[in-house]
Amino acid sequence: MVRRQAAAFSSSHRSRVEIDLAALRFNYRLIRNFLGEKTGILSVVKSDGYGHGMEAVAAALQEAGADGFCVAEVEEGVILRETGIKGDIIVFLGFRPDECRAIVDYSLQPIVFDPEQLSLLASSAGKKKDGIGIHLKVDTGMGRSGIAPVLVPEFIRAIEDAEGIYLAGMMSHFHGADQKATGSSFEQNELFRQVNCLLRGSSMPGAAHIANTAAMVRFPEMHWDKVRPGISLYGYLPDKNTCNFPGLKPVMSLKTEVFQVRQMPAGTGISYGHSFRTDRPTRLALAPLGYNEGYLRLLSNRAQVLVHGRRVPQVGNICMNMTALDVTDLPEEVLPGDEVVLMGEQGEEKIDADEIAGWMGTLNYEVLCLFGNLNHRCYLNKSDL
Numbered sequence: 240m241v242r243r244q245a246a247a248f249s250s251s252h253r254s255r256v257e258i259d260l261a262a263l264r265f266n267y268r269l270i271r272n273f274l275g276e277k278t279g280i281l282s283v284v285k286s287d288g289y290g291h292g293m294e295a296v297a298a299a300l301q302e303a304g305a306d307g308f309c310v311a312e313v314e315e316g317v318i319l320r321e322t323g324i325k326g327d328i329i330v331f332l333g334f335r336p337d338e339c340r341a342i343v344d345y346s347l348q349p350i351v352f353d354p355e356q357l358s359l360l361a362s363s364a365g366k367k368k369d370g371i372g373i374h375l376k377v378d379t380g381m382g383r384s385g386i387a388p389v390l391v392p393e394f395i396r397a398i399e400d401a402e403g404i405y406l407a408g409m410m411s412h413f414h415g416a417d418q419k420a421t422g423s424s425f426e427q428n429e430l431f432r433q434v435n436c437l438l439r440g441s442s443m444p445g446a447a448h449i450a451n452t453a454a455m456v457r458f459p460e461m462h463w464d465k466v467r468p469g470i471s472l473y474g475y476l477p478d479k480n481t482c483n484f485p486g487l488k489p490v491m492s493l494k495t496e497v498f499q500v501r502q503m504p505a506g507t508g509i510s511y512g513h514s515f516r517t518d519r520p521t522r523l524a525l526a527p528l529g530y531n532e533g534y535l536r537l538l539s540n541r542a543q544v545l546v547h548g549r550r551v552p553q554v555g556n557i558c559m560n561m562t563a564l565d566v567t568d569l570p571e572e573v574l575p576g577d578e579v580v581l582m583g584e585q586g587e588e589k590i591d592a593d594e595i596a597g598w599m600g601t602l603n604y605e606v607l608c609l610f611g612n613l614n615h616r617c618y619l620n621k622s623d624l
């Protein structure tokens with residue numbers, strides 16, 4: 240879903256995510272150069288561009304040459320068109336009956352998995368002269384949405400019979416392309432090859448696409464006509480241990496500033512529940528952000544942040560809008576207004592979404608969506624500066 244930002248009032252945004260659009264364009268070009276000329280890119284900008292802001296992300300990617308995009312919902316596709324995005328826009332979650340009109344009017348390409356959807360679309364497609372492109376999603380082993388491979392021939396006939404509709408793509412999705420064991424990805428790709436062979440005999444071959452970031456960087460033989468990278472555009476890999484793709488630049492940082500500094504005696508309980516107690520005289524810096532900003536309570540007493548270019552520990556339970564930091568070990572006095580980097584770079588130090596995801600027991604994807612979709616976004620073009 241797309242979340243609208245309140246009208247800009249920058250002095251109130253002490254906590255913010257910074258989005259470096261130059262890094263995003265850099266990542267796109269890196270991927271573009273890695274792929275052969277014949278492989279198309281469908282840039283995945285669902286979930287408000289993985290938290291980076293879909294409209295700004297898509298515009299920057301289009302500037303870098305992108306001509307195909309993937310969103311989750313019809314509404315997102317409509318917004319992209321209204322903000323001037325050209326090229327193919329694929330809608331992963333398909334459409335509801337009352338969204339047929341928008342599919343036609345905005346030339347979106349929905350995924351279909353039910354022949355009923357074809358007749359619905361055909362009745363709306365009537366007036367559109369070049370027809371409506373759809374993508375057929377085949378479940379080759381993900382165990383989620385799509386149709387079983389055995390149903391493909393029947394479905395292709397239904398598409399051929401549906402007036403005003405053509406098959407723009409045949410797609411599938413890997414369940415474990417980032418896993419150490421690669422066997423299941425090869426099996427899925429082989430099933431995909433078989434359903435695509437069926438298609439080649441039909442009147443409308445469509446583009447075949449199955450690769451997410453992990454498959455794109457690991458299995459060139461699975462690139463097919465187009466690839467669908469998401470996380471790599473934003474500067475990360477699904478799993479650094481199995482995927483190797485040097486050079487990506489993280490696009491998002493999360494920053495705030497100290498609003499109070501206090502000297503606490505040894506033995507002081509800190510924040511709700513006193514989950515941390517000082518064992519020495521402690522300089523405590525307070526930052527105006529908490530789980531309301533996606534800095535989850537489960538990070539309490541586990542996270543580190545950057546102040547004055549050094550790592551300092553977060554201490555005590557993280558609150559809704561407030562977080563305590565132990566800055567005792569910093570050589571220079573910390574003052575209100577000093578920058579706190581929760582994710583990103585400061586001086587020589589760096590904390591990335593992978594490290595935070597490790598503290599949280601989750602994936603970098605979730606960290607980006609959380610931070611990005613819960614904070615005010617500032618756009619920069621850092622590498623251009």
Ligand SMILES: *Cc1c(COP(=O)(O)O)cnc(C)c1O
Nearest residue numbers: 283412451452467468469470471
């Ligand atoms: C989200 C998504 C992608 C992108 O995956 P990454 O791992 O972020 O590259 C590709 N295809 C489908 C169907 C998706 O849902």
